[in-house]
Amino acid sequence: MDQRLLLMHQVMLADRPRLDAYDRALASVVTAGDVVADVGAGTLVLSMLALKHGAEHVYAIEADPAMAAVAERIVADNGLRDRVTLVQGDARTAKLPQPVDVIVSEMMGNLGPEEQMVEILGSVARRNLRPGGAIVPRRLTTHLAAIQFDEEGWGMWGDVVPGYRFDSVQEFVEPQPQLHFFQREPRFLTEPVLLSDDPITPASTSRPHREMRLPVRRDGCLQAVMGYFTAELAEGEPLSNYPSYPGCNWAVWVWPLRHTAVAAGDEIRVTVDVPRGRGQVRDATAWRLDCGIVRRP
Ligand SMILES: C[S@@+](CC[C@H](N)C(=O)[O-])C[C@H]1O[C@@H](n2cnc3c(N)ncnc32)[C@H](O)[C@@H]1O
Structure with a gap:
């Protein structure tokens, strides 16, 4: 596995203000029993925050096969097979088995738009978000x-x-x-x-x-x-x-x-x-x- 990938995720997990902000946002958006899509799931940290705030099930979508393999291990190690479904592939083409109540993602580039989060989440939402569902971030x-x-x-x-x-x-x-x-x-x-x-x-x-x-x-x-x-x-x-x-x-x-x-x-x-x-x-x-x-x- 490319060690730079692990390092990148390590640095993201160490960014405490980032995770605290997502924690607070998900606390205000997720309600008990919600189905959530975690787009660009990486180490599943946002999936775990959604579960912490009452999500019943998370579809964790990850394009990178190496990272998806790591996520699969994390699912197994945490006994989450019945609550987290890993979907390996480009989120822009993912059609989930059921509509979701919340989409969460962190794909902000250093400038903002260069990781194409706005377009990718728009495309995931068109096919998978229930009417009136929430997207984190919303702007x-x-x-x-x-x-x-x-x-x-x-x-x-x-x-x-x-x-x-x-x-x-x-x-x-x-x-x-x-x-x-x-x-x-x-x-x-x-x-x-x-x-x-x-x-x-x-x-x-x-x-x-x-x-x-x-x-x-x-x-x-x-x-x-x-x-x-x-x-x-x-x-x-x-x-x-x-x-x-x-x-x-x-x-x-x-x-x-x-x-x-x-x-x-x-x-x-x-x-x-x-x-x-x-x-x-x-x-x-x-x-x-x-x-x-x-x-x-
Ligand atoms: C910035 S990382 C965030 C990882 C994790 N959600 C977190 O907050 O720590 C973005 C992740 O999105 C994945 N990704 C990028 N484009 C994607 C796409 N089109 N579909 C699915 N995953 C994608 C990358 O492989 C990477 O693991």
Whole structure:
């Protein structure tokens, strides 16, 4: 088995705020006797939370055969064969033996949309969710903001050693994202602006806005555009990868830019180019950003 897969699930299980948020959301949504679909079930942790809150049966759908084999062992080890049915395959084509009351899933990418959770859950819901059933999460939004780092990450290409310059390295930058865990709050040069805002319903298909305008609200050095997601798991239960928190398993997406002075009243125009080819949408490095500055007259 690919050990990176195990490591990925280990890191996700260690993200306590993530699990606590799902625990609270499922407590508010699942009622005793419910049938639940856990989409992208992995180690079955969300299935177990659903059972804890009274679900009678869980259909756990997992596309990755190696991960499904691990999940099968977890079902057996916990004596859950009569309460958890493992379905190995792509959730987009899964037709479950009965309608479910609740769909739960955690397929948020670092930016939000790149794991295609909105489309996948929409498709699962159309075929399997009873009318009026609940989906956790019920909304996924992604914001972009222009930032100046607090002397970390891509903000480092200045004078690291006093008297010596590294700034020409910026000329080598490509408009593709880096993943960054903020140790210190960056300086927001613009308000966060919505890239996408998708309710997750049986009618869901995702459509990020491609061209965006970010008005600069304070003077500073433009160093990057960052993107982060917020998933509304249930009423009043948001889960976001920004601000970064201890144990957070998601980095924040950062498109590095040549360091450029900007002033309040300027406008940053951004176009996000989402790759169209099969499977490419999942490749974070293929999401390119074109960025231009319109100076205040
Ligand atoms: C981010 S992990 C979450 C795992 C687990 N639910 C948790 O919360 O720890 C997403 C899982 O979804 C699976 N997955 C991705 N796309 C899928 C699809 N189309 N159908 C079923 N499973 C999928 C992946 O193999 C992975 O195990």
